[in-house]
Amino acid sequence: MIALLLAAALAADPQAHDHHAMDMPMPVTAPASERAATPSQPAEVPVGDAPPPKAPADHYADRTYDPAAMAAARDLLRREHGGGTYSLVSLPIAEWRQGKGRESFRWNGEAWYGSDVRRAVFKTEGEAERGRAPDEAEVQLLASRPIDAYWDLQAGVRQDVGRGAKRTYATVAVEGLAPYWFDVEAALFLSTRGDLLGRVEASYDQRLTQYAILQPRIELEAAAQDVRRSGIGRGLSDVKADLRLRYTIVPEFAPYVGVGYETRVGRTRRFAEQAGEKARGTYLLVGIASFF
């Protein structure tokens, strides 16, 4: 069948052979309706298996131009084709929180600088009640490198700078994109006193339209032991669940509103109740997500 079609195509295209024979092209005066004809179809040529040559050790342009000038140009070429450094300052949470009898400001941000394979990362988050210094506030300085197509491994230090205990921690974290487009961050913190804490954050951007984005976000905290001075009990200690609706006026600037719920759980909750503190709360949120 194929052979028949091929034969028919060849018969219908007498010019095909003429072109073979011609060295000089002829002016194309074909009517617009002409289609490219199936050409004579030679059998597929066999491809050899010769070994590739060795990579040349010289730089050919050095034969013509000053080798020093070429070396400098090669350095630049290399840096400009994959060797670039980039940066980001991102503040996805910067918001007023209004709860029953409590009004506070909360932030969570990250900045990085570096190449595709090595980055310095600064993170900060915290919360301050209206008119007071931050209750909780922390800064982290981490070195980051990719360990996978989607995940970065980060290691460094965390310093608590809020009104509570000024603890210092060694930190190791993974941050990346999980299947189904979940942004996930998980960190372990080992304090200078030997206390081990953990935190997992996950969020998802559900686009309602190109500009209106609904983002559920959850944050879990846990401890390997009681840390009584901080009111933290062993096991899962804190759960924060938020829902934010942001509108991206430009990608870099997106005001949002939302609701947040947070609760202490397990032993941590018992410690709070014993101390007469509130163990849970619901909040209305108004803020701006930004980056540059």
Add this chain to the structure above:
Amino acid sequence: MTIRRRDLLRHGAGAVGALGAAGLLPFWASSFAHGVQAAPDTLTGTDILLRAEHGSWAIDGRHGHATMLNGTVPGPLIRLREGDDVRLTIDNRLDEDTSVHWHGLLVPPEFDGVPGVSFPGIRPGERFTYRFPLIQSGTYWYHSHSGLQEQIGLFGPLIIDPKGPDPIASDREHVILLSDWSFLHPHRLLMKLKQQSGYFNRQKQTLAGLASGRDQPAKDRLDWGRMRMDPTDISDVTGSTYTFLVNGHGPADTWTGLFRPGERVRLRIINAAAMTVFNVRLPGLKVTVVAADGQPVRPVTVDELQIANAETYDVIVTPDEDKAYALVAEAVDRSGIARATLAPRAGMVAPLPPRRRRPLATMRDMGMDMGGMSMKEMGDMGGMSMAMRDQRNAPSVPLNPGVQTIAPMPADRTGDPGQGLIGLDHKVLAYQDLVALVPNPDARAPSRSMEIHLTGNMERYMWAFDGKAFSAVTAPIPFRENERVRVTLVNDTMMTHPIHLHGHFFELVTGKGDHAPRKHTVAVLPGGKVTFDLTANAVGDWAFHCHMLLHMHAGMFQVVGVRPDPAPESAGEASA
């Protein structure tokens, strides 16, 4: 028009004062053009001087900063004659290095114009003269190979007339030079993409799109979400920041070329865009493709063609009615259009066709098209892994963080019309439609074959050959002088990559025997592969890269080293 033009001149007067009344668009690109033959400022002859300089220019009435040649964007039309020995001098009046690469021209390696590969570059205040014989003819272009100057205006058309009669007969010709312009500096474009790879995409899937049926159905969307693949990621930089231009004119300014009804009009279409693949059509007119990448092909008539960055197509149209025709060059993701008008008289406007729905990437774009087989059946196929990142599908590629996926079953897509154009009810050009007009100069069987993977990570905005960005590469890709090698490019990513080899033409392996189409740039469709035969007949070092400017800048670049064999210098150890 007059007012705008005067305004334009006033604004540009400081920067390009010396230019005087020439304006900021070259005559060849000025609207109501009668054709490139009539352009008075076309540079011809054998001695050509070009000034590289900073300047301001206007796009649809808004002013931007550009690096220019001879004070215009696009640069002047350079029209040369095959057989001539030419001298092209660049006078660098920029405050940074510059260079000009003659795209598609077969020149000695020292005059190919790639800083760090072929020469050191041209310092500010210096002059550099390129000298070479013209051993070919056809439609080409030129552009800077320094930094990202190509994005901000340093490019233009280059035509070489054949020594003998032109195999392509026409009554009139126009250059249709397509480009993309952003008021954001290209370094900012890349920074945004590194920060948020979907930054410029305003056509993402939404709940509203799901409800209206514009997007993938829920099940596909979940499947793609599990794979962390965005089917709306068609273009990296889109109409959200780009204005798409024809001959330097935005859609509002609408460049117009004139014709007399019944004439055979030759359009020399050049895609000089930094980051945009275009779908080109002239509603109401058939388009007969007569040359690709400057090389004549047997005429093939189509309704539409996709042109990737750095490709050129010569087409013949025969508008026989006394009316205006629109030329629409739609960005592949349909986030915007470049637009021109062909008209018998100035001042006529043709209606634009309705905007088409934005395309979505398919399983075929992921190299997973199994022709209707279910996922389970695919998984059962003996020995063939359908995993998204299986080492067995690319043994030579390190599965590092820059390699998001390895196409499990890359298809030969040279019969496809281009992303987003499959299944239309009109004929769209495919590479398999191209047949060289004259026999190939070298029809030997290849003595060896090799495979190069085009890899990337769309999330991290990393791009490379074989998983290695050029900054991490330690040795060039070697070829023996005059050896014939079958090269297969496998696109493991979900984006089209127009791959350009300097200093050579290669023959696409599409079953056309010794009439294989010869190209200098080949678009490898997402999840697809392209095979070409290369005669490595130009000794020297040559750039080999993706012509998506920011892909190249992110690392999708290599050097090809062609040496006589046995090469005395290869006795030593390979060094970086």
